[in-house]
Amino acid sequence: MAPSTLITNARIFDGENIIAEGGFILFEKGLIKEIGTVESSVTLTADITIDASGHTILPGLIDAHVHIHEGSIELAQALKFGVTTVLDLFNEPENIAKLKRESSKRPDIADIKSACYAATIKDGWPRPVILATMEDKEAVRFPNLGTRGAEYSGSLALVEHVTDKLEFSYIKLMHESGACLLGNPLPLPSHELQSALVQAAHKHGLITIAHALSQKDTLAILAAGTDGLAHSFCDEAPRDELLAAYRKYNSFLVPTLVISATLTGAEKPSTERFVRHPFVGKFLDSRMKTCYCGRIMMGKEGCKSEYSYQIVRMLNEGGIDIVAGTDAATGLEGTAIGLSLHQELSLYVERCGMTPLQALRSATSTTARRFSFEDRGRLVKGMRADVLMVKGDPTKDISRTLEIGGIWRGGVALDMDN
Ligand SMILES: [Zn+2]
Numbered sequence: 501m502a503p504s505t506l507i508t509n510a511r512i513f514d515g516e517n518i519i520a521e522g523g524f525i526l527f528e529k530g531l532i533k534e535i536g537t538v539e540s541s542v543t544l545t546a547d548i549t550i551d552a553s554g555h556t557i558l559p560g561l562i563d564a565h566v567h568i569h570e571g572s573i574e575l576a577q578a579l580k581f582g583v584t585t586v587l588d589l590f591n592e593p594e595n596i597a598k599l600k601r602e603s604s605k606r607p608d609i610a611d612i613k614s615a616c617y618a619a620t621i622k623d624g625w626p627r628p629v630i631l632a633t634m635e636d637k638e639a640v641r642f643p644n645l646g647t648r649g650a651e652y653s654g655s656l657a658l659v660e661h662v663t664d665k666l667e668f669s670y671i672k673l674m675h676e677s678g679a680c681l682l683g684n685p686l687p688l689p690s691h692e693l694q695s696a697l698v699q700a701a702h703k704h705g706l707i708t709i710a711h712a713l714s715q716k717d718t719l720a721i722l723a724a725g726t727d728g729l730a731h732s733f734c735d736e737a738p739r740d741e742l743l744a745a746y747r748k749y750n751s752f753l754v755p756t757l758v759i760s761a762t763l764t765g766a767e768k769p770s771t772e773r774f775v776r777h778p779f780v781g782k783f784l785d786s787r788m789k790t791c792y793c794g795r796i797m798m799g800k801e802g803c804k805s806e807y808s809y810q811i812v813r814m815l816n817e818g819g820i821d822i823v824a825g826t827d828a829a830t831g832l833e834g835t836a837i838g839l840s841l842h843q844e845l846s847l848y849v850e851r852c853g854m855t856p857l858q859a860l861r862s863a864t865s866t867t868a869r870r871f872s873f874e875d876r877g878r879l880v881k882g883m884r885a886d887v888l889m890v891k892g893d894p895t896k897d898i899s900r901t902l903e904i905g906g907i908w909r910g911g912v913a914l915d916m917d918n
Pocket residue numbers: 565566567589590827
């Protein structure tokens with residue numbers, strides 16, 4: 501059982517706003533028992549008391565787009581960077597079931613939710629990526645519905661198939677023609693199929709989140725009514741109709757700006773700055789650092805990260821929800837699980853005109869609201885004690901999110917020295 505913990509004298513960002521300067525939070529049995537201003541903390545006691553003067557307390561961060569393929573070691577890495585929950589967007593249900601069992605028992609790794617199989621069609625995305633990254637191409641066990649494309653492309657069997665499995669937390673749609681990528685064009689699911697999948701998902705109380713990497717594919721999947729997009733495109737400047745398309749079904753965007761950067765080769769200097777941060781040196785080995793600074797350069801000529809920044813700026817100013825996510829995966833050049841989320845948030849502020857407060861909401865309360873997570877993403881009495889403590893004020897200076905002074909998952913402190 502985790503000891504009860506009282507943190508005092510802290511600036512408190514509750515996921516939406518700063519609710520106290522010099523406030524306190526008390527957690528017990530994994531949940532937040534009390535939170536508030538300093539006056540009311542004098543009568544509270546706990547097994548452990550921490551004076552957090554000069555620090556800010558915020559909810560554990562949520563990365564809304566990752567891929568966990570190597571197991572709990574990656575969930576451990578996420579947590580070391582203050583990411584207490586990761587949303588996986590493509591995986592095998594058996595793998596996710598195993599990871600969920602582990603994360604329910606181990607407070608030293610991040611919690612995980614997953615879309616598991618993505619709804620795709622035969623030979624559709626992400627087949628080229630999987631083939632490119634597998635060593636033995638003949639031995640590919642294609643981990644999605646592509647192998648059963650014929651079965652699923654003509655029916656709603658996909659949604660019926662997933663809703664009886666608890667491992668599926670939302671439905672991932674694939675709408676990728678390959679328009680902005682080097683390589684051959686890919687077959688696209690029809691508008692009718694995508695619309696039917698969205699409706700069937702909703703009928704079962706699940707939201708959909710769609711992969712699309714070009715403006716054309718993005719507009720098409722928004723027209724099918726998807727709840728969210730898993731990327732911002734980088735092939736063209738956003739047209740005015742994009743904002744209207746997001747507004748039509750109140751869709752949200754997970755920008756994955758670090759993916760635009762790896763597709764286009766952008767942000768090398770800022771990436772190198774992140775990798776030199778002393779905190780990063782503790783948790784990434786040299787191979788991971790090289791990978792993080794690398795670029796996959798799969799974008800066609802003319803692709804620019806600046807277009808992705810324009811999208812985030814346009815949508816944020818237009819009142820569309822921005823949900824922070826990175827697409828980080830072990831071995832994917834330009835990314836590192838955990839660390840990438842900090843860079844992603846800094847890009848929202850430095851390149852897209854979001855305030856630090858808006859950026860922090862995008863990795864906490866906005867995510868919880870859009871994915872209907874009622875137990876996390878905010879610091880409220882009764883919620884999970886997933887808590888991050890950073891030195892300084894990240895609501896004014898977003899680079900402070902990496903000045904991590906403490907991480908608690910379910911009220912259990914992470915040993916930062918191991
Ligand atoms: Zn992804």
